Amino acid sequence: xxxxxxxxxxxxxVYAGKNPVTAVDGIDLHVxxxxxxxxxxxxxxxxxxxxxxxxxxxIPTAGSVKIAGIDVVAHPALARCVIGVVPQYNTLDRxxxxxxxxxxxxxxxxxxxxxAAQRTAxxxxxxxxxxxxxxxxxxxxxxxxxxxxxxxxxxHHPKVLFLDEPSAGLDPQSRIAMWDAVQALRGxxxxxxxxxxxxxEADAICDRVAIIDHGKILIEDSPAALKASVGGxxxxxLRMRGVRDSxxxxxxxxxIEGVTRVExxxxxxxxxxxxxxxxLAKVVTTANEYGLRDVTTIEPSLETVFIRLTxxxxxx
Amino acid sequence: MSEAVVNSNDTKIVVYTRAFLGxxxxxxxxxxREIVPFLIRIAMNPLLFLFVFTFVMPHxxxxxxxSPTAGMxxxxxxxxxxxxxPGLMAxxxxxxxxxxxxxxxxxxxxxTREIDDRVMCPLxxxxxxxxxxxxxxxxxxxxxxxxxxxxxxxxxTPVLVHVSSWWFFIAVLVLASLLAGALGLTIGTFVxxxxxxxIFGVVIMPITFLGCVYYPWAALSPxxxxxxxxxxxxxVYITEGLRAALTPTVGHMPDATILxxxxxxxxxxxxxxxxxxxxxVLS
Numbered sequence: 001x002x003x004x005x006x007x008x009x010x011x012x013x014v015y016a017g018k019n020p021v022t023a024v025d026g027i028d029l030h031v032x033x034x035x036x037x038x039x040x041x042x043x044x045x046x047x048x049x050x051x052x053x054x055x056x057x058x059i060p061t062a063g064s065v066k067i068a069g070i071d072v073v074a075h076p077a078l079a080r081c082v083i084g085v086v087p088q089y090n091t092l093d094r095x096x097x098x099x100x101x102x103x104x105x106x107x108x109x110x111x112x113x114x115x116a117a118q119r120t121a122x123x124x125x126x127x128x129x130x131x132x133x134x135x136x137x138x139x140x141x142x143x144x145x146x147x148x149x150x151x152x153x154x155x156h157h158p159k160v161l162f163l164d165e166p167s168a169g170l171d172p173q174s175r176i177a178m179w180d181a182v183q184a185l186r187g188x189x190x191x192x193x194x195x196x197x198x199x200x201e202a203d204a205i206c207d208r209v210a211i212i213d214h215g216k217i218l219i220e221d222s223p224a225a226l227k228a229s230v231g232g233x234x235x236x237x238l239r240m241r242g243v244r245d246s247x248x249x250x251x252x253x254x255x256i257e258g259v260t261r262v263e264x265x266x267x268x269x270x271x272x273x274x275x276x277x278x279x280l281a282k283v284v285t286t287a288n289e290y291g292l293r294d295v296t297t298i299e300p301s302l303e304t305v306f307i308r309l310t311x312x313x314x315x316x
Numbered sequence: 317m318s319e320a321v322v323n324s325n326d327t328k329i330v331v332y333t334r335a336f337l338g339x340x341x342x343x344x345x346x347x348x349r350e351i352v353p354f355l356i357r358i359a360m361n362p363l364l365f366l367f368v369f370t371f372v373m374p375h376x377x378x379x380x381x382x383s384p385t386a387g388m389x390x391x392x393x394x395x396x397x398x399x400x401x402p403g404l405m406a407x408x409x410x411x412x413x414x415x416x417x418x419x420x421x422x423x424x425x426x427x428t429r430e431i432d433d434r435v436m437c438p439l440x441x442x443x444x445x446x447x448x449x450x451x452x453x454x455x456x457x458x459x460x461x462x463x464x465x466x467x468x469x470x471x472x473t474p475v476l477v478h479v480s481s482w483w484f485f486i487a488v489l490v491l492a493s494l495l496a497g498a499l500g501l502t503i504g505t506f507v508x509x510x511x512x513x514x515i516f517g518v519v520i521m522p523i524t525f526l527g528c529v530y531y532p533w534a535a536l537s538p539x540x541x542x543x544x545x546x547x548x549x550x551x552v553y554i555t556e557g558l559r560a561a562l563t564p565t566v567g568h569m570p571d572a573t574i575l576x577x578x579x580x581x582x583x584x585x586x587x588x589x590x591x592x593x594x595x596x597v598l599s
Binding site (some may be wrong): 101 | 326328330331332334336337338339341342345346349428429430431432433434435436437438439440441579597599
């Protein structure tokens with residue numbers, strides 16, 4: 001594995017108050033250079049807090065974050081030279097045009113006027129925003145604003161780009177355009193760390209994924225390896241008319257060949273099984289006698305990995 | 317890469333200076349684009365005030381009796397215009413600090429969070445706040461400069477201006493302008509964005525009317541409790557400072573006291589503002 005560009009060690013963040021909240025509870029993370037790295041987890045898992053600390057906007061309770069060897073807590077101003085950030089919300093400067101948003105960003109990072117103007121023109125071209133150069137952020141659609149934010153975030157040639165929930169609020173088409181733009185950054189040698197609660201997004205663009213829940217990392221690997229780790233599991237959620245004799249059904253289902261686990265969920269049972277021909281028919285026939293109402297099939301995906309690890313859906 | 321931003325041989329101070337200047341350039345660009353509203357904002361209050369109190373009222377029959385300080389000012393030399401000139405300059409300076417720092421910050425910390433990109437530039441967080449104060453101070457000096465010709469030419473009776481020490485005048489003007497920026501920073505970071513409208517009633521009106529703007533501090537001597545009470549108002553030292561520097565014929569506080577208090581309030585409000593700013597952008 002190549003050298004880690006983001007090194008997170010023993011990171012903890014407790015928000016003080018009447019009821020202290022532990023947002024991050026001992027995270028260790030090593031992001032190799034040049035990858036697109038995803039932090040996947042439900043809302044409130046601690047993804048945004050982790051990113052806030054890494055991007056110098058939150059002070060950790062314990063632990064350290066080093067980016068390209070710079071300790072972000074000890075040297076926040078210098079660390080900002082090597083990172084680019086696109087937060088969840090639109091933070092474009094409303095008083096400046098699209099061009100000026102990038103241009104002044106370049107100036108903050110010390111580029112001379114002419115260099116800054118050239119870099120701005122090049123980025124507007126690269127992100128297909130040239131025709132909107134004179135537009136104010138209020139006049140840009142969500143997708144265009146998001147692209148402009150990414151263009152601005154990489155304008156100073158950061159080594160690591162942090163994207164917090166980049167597809168939140170984007171329509172499907174804009175989301176795919178954003179994915180393309182992010183994947184194109186590989187060519188520029190920028191490491192990307194993104195958070196998401198969409199498993200399709202993690203699956204589609206990330207080289208490695210850390211699944212995070214309740215402030216802890218549950219597992220970390222490539223999406224393919226993660227999916228393989230659950231043994232090519234498929235999940236059948238059975239919705240039952242009543243819950244009578246569910247204990248009996250649970251036992252009966254567990255004896256079917258290929259079924260690895262049966263769990264009680266609200267309104268029915270969840271069957272985890274290896275992908276196998278004819279299995280669904282057997283499950284349905286068995287459950288039918290107990291008042292089966294509906295079956296939902298969840299194909300092997302990062303979602304099944306998450307369910308397997310936490311017993312919950314990502315969306316819950 | 318020719319456009320590499322942070323060269324290893326750039327010292328911290330070079331990186332910081334460039335970022336600071338970049339922020340200033342951005343603020344200038346935004347200000348010049350809104351130059352007309354800016355000019356209206358700074359000129360309207362002194363223009364109307366001077367017009368009504370030093371031009372219209374003296375022309376009315378018995379107008380002088382309507383202007384309570386006229387007699388007092390006349391005793392010290394000069395008309396009400398002489399009292400008002402430093403007062404209105406002080407209001408312009410103070411109001412510029414609010415308008416240049418507190419109001420934009422309320423918006424930027426509120427819904428839009430657009431200050432994020434500037435907070436993320438390679439500068440210590442405190443320096444981003446200091447830039448706000450410095451830029452606001454430049455606007456304050458400009459606003460004070462606009463008041464001067466208005467207050468000199470509009471009043472119907474001549475205004476007695478005499479600058480005996482330019483150093484003292486510049487020191488007062490610069491300190492007062494920085495103080496106004498620090499006041500704006502403190503207000504902008506401590507007041508909740510949705511309550512920013514309240515500051516006009518709760519902060520600006522009291523500190524203006526009790527800021528020795530329309531009367532010299534010495535003239536409060538018959539009301540001792542008030543004369544002592546207003547000493548906690550930083551605007552008092554701005555008005556008295558400008559009075560001492562520009563219209564010394566009207567009674568004023570000692571020069572050294574004024575400078576010391578301006579410095580004291582500037583440091584106090586800057587420290588409070590920096591703390592509030594850090595609380596807002598860091599968690």
